[in-house]
C-alpha cells in the first residue's frame with residue numbers, strides 16, 4: 014500500500030456544491046444514482062493556462078459503473094479511465110453536472126464500511142473513506158456539499174427510510190415499494206453521509222433550544238429493544254442542554270435521530286442529524302446493562318452529539334487533523350461526564366485507561382504524534398493517541414488558559430471557522446488570538462510522539478526557609494523521531510505541611526503568596542522553582558489532577574504516600590498516592606516471586622486499605638477506586654521487561670492476603686451495601702452507583718478467602734438482585750473462583766435466561782474470556798463454538814477474542830505461544846471478512862518488545878505468519894509491517 018504524507022496535502026482541484034443521490038435498495042444488489050454539481054476550485058485555478066483544465070479524479074471502490082454523463086452528454090468507455098480505486102475524466106468547462114449510476118452489493122458487505130446490512134437493516138458507515146464504496150466522489154473531508162437523498166425500498170421490509178437533514182417528502186410506488194426524500198441544508202463532507210432503511214420502532218421526545226426552537230428527537234431500534242432506549246434519550250437531552258450552557262452551542266436542524274445497529278466497527282458515528290450507533294452504546298436498562306454500560310451510553314451519546322459542532326459544523330481539512338475533532342470532542346465528553354457524575358472518579362478512570370493503554374501505544378512500534386505525519390490506512394489512526402492523548406492536549410490548553418480563556422478561544426474558533434474544514438493549527442490559533450498568548454512551543458504536543466518523562470528532585474533550606482523543586486524532562490525516541498525538543502508541561506502542584514495543611518505558595522521574586530496550589534508552566538529541559546517562606550520541609554503533591562500526560566517520578570517513601578493518601582486536598586492525587594504505594598508493594602512481590610522467595614505483603618498496604626474501609630465519611634466511589642489494585646496490564650506497561658507469571662502471581666497473592674486480612678471489615682461493608690441495594694431496588698444515580706461499586710469490590714475480595722460464607726453471599730446476590738450490575742459482578746467473581754459446580758450452574762442459568770439478548774451474551778463471553786485461571790485458551794476455544802458466537806459481528810469478536818488477548822494476560826501469554834497462534838489464526842480469518850476489526854485485534858501482538866526473548870520470538874513468528882498468509886488488507890499490512898520493522 015501507498016504511504017500518504019501530510020506534507021503532500023494540496024487543496025482539491027474541484028469542489029462539489031450539490032449532491033443529489035437516489036438509492037434503489039434490493040435484496041441482491043442496490044443501485045446508486047448520483048448527480049453532482051461540480052466546479053473548479055478557485056483556490057487552485059490561479060495557475061490555469063490555455064492548456065485546459067486538470068483531470069477530475071473521483072474516488073470509487075468496489076463499484077460497478079452502469080452509466081455516466083457530463084452535462085447530459087452520455088460518456089462512453091473512451092471518455093474516462095477506470096481503475097480499482099479511481100474514475101478519471103476530463104472536464105471541458107469549469108462548472109458542470111456529473112450523473113452516474115453504479116451497482117453495489119450491501120448484502121455481501123462484511124467489512125461494515127460503506128452501505129451494508131446489519132441483520133435485515135440497511136445502514137452506512139462512511140468515516141473515514143467509506144463513501145467511495147457507495148458512489149464515485151471526491152471522498153475527502155475538505156470537499157463539502159449539500160446533500161439531497163431519495164431512498165426507495167420495499168415498504169413491507171423497510172417501512173422506515175432515513176437520511177441526513179430534514180424529511181422533505183415521501184410516497185408509495187408500484188409493486189409494494191415506497192420512497193422518502195431527505196435534504197440536509199448544511200454543507201458537509203461525504204464522511205458524514207448516512208442512510209438507514211429497516212423495520213424499526215422509535216422513541217420520540219422533543220427538546221426546546223436556548224432560542225426556543227423545538228427539535229424532534231427520535232431513537233430508532235429494532236422492536237424488541239424499545240424498552241432499552243430511555244436512558245439514551247435522557248442522556249441526549251442532558252447533552253443538548255450542557256452544550257448550550259458550557260459552550261453556547263445550539264442544535265441546528267429540526268430533527269435529531271439516533272439509530273441502533275448490532276453490527277458496527279466502532280462505538281458510534283456522528284453523521285449529520287442521523288447518528289448511527291453500535292447497539293452496545295445506546296441500549297441500556299437495569300436488568301440487562303451494568304452501571305458502567307449505562308455510563309458508557311451517556312458518554313457516547315454526548316460525544317456524538319457534541320460532534321455536531323466539533324466535527325460537523327467545523328470539520329477537518331484532511332485526516333491528519335483527525336484529533337482536531339476527536340481530541341476536542343473527547344475532552345468535551347469527559348467534562349460532560351465529570352459534570353453529570355463524580356468529577357474525581359471520572360478523571361481517575363480516564364487517567365488509568367490512558368496510562369495503561371495510550372502510554373503503551375506511545376512506547377510501541379505504532380507510536381505517532383497526535384497529528385500524524387503519514388499513514389498507509391487511515392482507519393488504523395483512530396487511535397488512543399489521536400483520541401485520548403489528543404483530549405489531554407486540549408485539557409492542557411484549558412489548564413493553561415483557565416476556563417474563561419478557553420471558552421473565549423472556543424467561541425472564536427466556532428465563529429471563525431463555521432462551515433469550514435480546518436487544521437489543528439487553526440484551533441490553537443483561535444486560542445492564541447482570543448487570549449493574546451503565544452502557544453508555539455506548546456504545539457510540539459501535536460507533532461512529537463512519545464510520552465515525556467519528568468524527574469523531580471527537591472531540596473529544603475531550613476535556614477533560608479526556601480524549598481526548591483528541580484524538574485528534568487526528556488522524551489524517549491519513537492519511530493521516525495530520535496530527538497525531541499522540550500514540551501510545555503503544565504504542572505499543577507501544592508505543598509503540604511506536617512499536619513497535611515496546604516502551604517501558601519510564593520515563588521522567589523514574587524511579591525505576595527498566590528494562594529495555595531498553583532500551575533507551573535515547565536518549558537525547559539531542566540528548570541528549578543524555589544518557593545519562599547516555607548517554615549518546615551513540606552511534602553509536595555505533584556501533577557495534581559494529572560495536569561499533563563507525562564510519567565512523573567519523585568522519590569516518595571511508602572509512609573509519605575500513605576500520608577498523601579489521607580491528607581492531599583486533591584482527590585485525584587489521594588488516589589494516585591494509593592496507586593504508587595500499591596505499585597511499590599506489588600513490585601516487591603514480583604521481585605520475591607522472581608527470586609523464588611516466599612511472598613510477603615507489606616502490611617502498610619493492608620493498613621491503608623483498613624483505614625479506608627473504616628472511614629464511613631469518605632465518598633464510597635473514591636474508596637472503591639482506592640481499593641482497586643493496579644491492573645496486570647498497567648504493571649506490564651511500567652515494567653522494563655514484563656514477567657507475565659510473576660505479575661499475575663504477585664497481584665493474586667496481594668488480593669488473597671487483603672481479602673483474608675480485612676475479611677471482617679469487607680464483610681461488614683458488603684452486607685450494609687447489599688442490604689441497601691435490596692431495600693431501594695436499582696437506582697441509576699451516582700450515590701447508588703458508588704455504593705454498588707464498593708459492594709462488588711468487597712465481594713470480589715471476600716471470595717478470595719474461599720469461605721463458604723462468601724460463596725453464600727455471592728449466590729444470594731446472583732440469584733436475588735434486580736439488575737445486571739450486581740448479577741454480572743457476582744457471576745464474574747464466581748467464574749474466577751474455585752467453586753466449580755456453583756460456577757457451572759450460574760453460567761448455564763445466565764446463558765439460558767439471556768440467550769436472546771446479544772449484548773448480555775457479549776458480557777457472558779467476556780467474563781469467561783477474562784478468567785485468569787489455568788486453561789483459559791481452551792475455554793475460549795470452546796466458547797467460539799457456541800451458537801451465539803460469530804466472527805462476523807465485531808461485538809462478539811471484541812467480547813471473546815479481544816477480552817482474552819487484552820485482559821487475560823497470563824493465559825494469552827502462555828509460554829508455549831498457543832495464545833499467540835490462536836490470535837494470529839483469527840486475524841488471518843478476519844482479514845478477509847473485516848479488515849478494520851482484524852487490524853484492531855492485532856494490538857497485543859505488536860507489544861512483543863515488552864516480553865522475554867522466548868515470547869518475543871513466538872510473537873514475531875506469528876506476525877511473520879500473518880504477513881505471509883496471502884493477500885493482506887492495507888489495514889493489517891500496515892500494523893504487521895510496522896510492528897516487525
Ligand code: HT7
Nearest residue numbers: 140141278279281282283392395
Ligand atoms: N467519528 C467516528 C469514527 C468512526 C469510525 C472510524 C473508522 C471506522 C469506523 C468508524 N465508526 C465511527 C466515531 C467517533 O469518534 O465519534
Ligand code: ZN
Nearest residue numbers: 316320339342
Ligand atoms: Zn468522535
